[in-house]
Amino acid sequence: MSDLSVFPxxxxxxxxxxxxxxxxxxxxxxxxxxxxxxxxxxLPYEPHTVSFETNDQMTPEFMSLNPNNKIPAIIDPDGPGGAPLALFESGAILIYLAEKTGRFMPQDAAERYQAIQWVMFQVGGIGPMFGQLGFFHKFAGKDYDDKRPRDRYAAETKRLLGVLEGHLAGRDWMVGKDYSIADIAIFPWVRNLVGFYAAGELVGFSEFPNVQRVLDAFVARPAVARGLEIPSRTPAA
Structure with a gap:
């Protein structure tokens, strides 16, 4: 049995x-x-809830794993060479898990890099821009009288949706016919945009039927439905 006590x-x-x-x-x-x-x-795993309400992400224990104090983070007790591996940054974790399991990453070299490029597209574009729009549309920023910041992020979000819309025309998933880590990276953010952020009307989401089509296929997957609720917002028993 792995000894994880060495990790604070x-x-x-x-x-x-x-x-x-x-x-x-x-x-x-x-x-x-x-x-x-x-x-x-x-993969067998054990989820732990990192509560933002109590600033768990700022505790020394969490920051010993991720000094950037962001979720998610993992420890794999059976990492490369059988040694435990601690890892943060969701994009890096997706790539690691795909390579560990040999799943959801294309085997063809060119398609593999295409999948990685779309993960990077999400990490560098969709995540930050959709997140800023959420702040100015739903959270504290919505009370600002000056709507230029909100409108700036709404325009950039709409542009990014247009990139997805054009790319998905004639494709089942982000990398052709096969579901991959690119879809796992992108579509939780699209779901959040039109669901939790309630920004669909603001960005004209109805203008992007291909994005809606793939979002529907994504959330219909049983593993996605389960994963969207994990970890719970209260500590697991």
Missing amino acids: ISRKWPAAHSERLQLYSLPTPNGVKVSIMLEETG
Whole structure:
């Protein structure tokens, strides 16, 4: 059995099953990327809730795993060479899990890099821009009298949706016919945009039928439905 006590984070979130991959997360668009991937692959894992309400992400224990104090993060007790691996950044974790399991990453070299490029597109574009729009449309920024910041991010979000719309024309998923980590990275953010952020009308989401089509196919996957709720917002029993 793996000894995870060497990781300071285990003092705050003890592992009940130290042989399983440990997930430290919350059901946010970035957080559910990893829980969805874990549900899709069937890897045994143990989820731990990192509560923003109590600033868990700012505790020394969490920051010992991710000094950037962002979820999600993992410890894989069976990492490369059989040694435990601690990892943060959702895009990096998706790539790692795809390579570990041999799933949801194209085997063709060219398509593999295409999948990675779309993960980077989400990490560098969709996530930050959709997130800023959420701040100015739903959260504290909505009370600002000056609507130029909101409108700036709404325009950029609409442009990014247009990129997705054009790319998905004639494709089942982001990399052709096969579901991949590119879809797992992108579509939790699209779902959040039109659901939790309630920004569909603001960005004219009805103008992007291909994006809607693939979003519908994404959320219809049983593993996605499970992963969207993991970890729970209250500590697991």
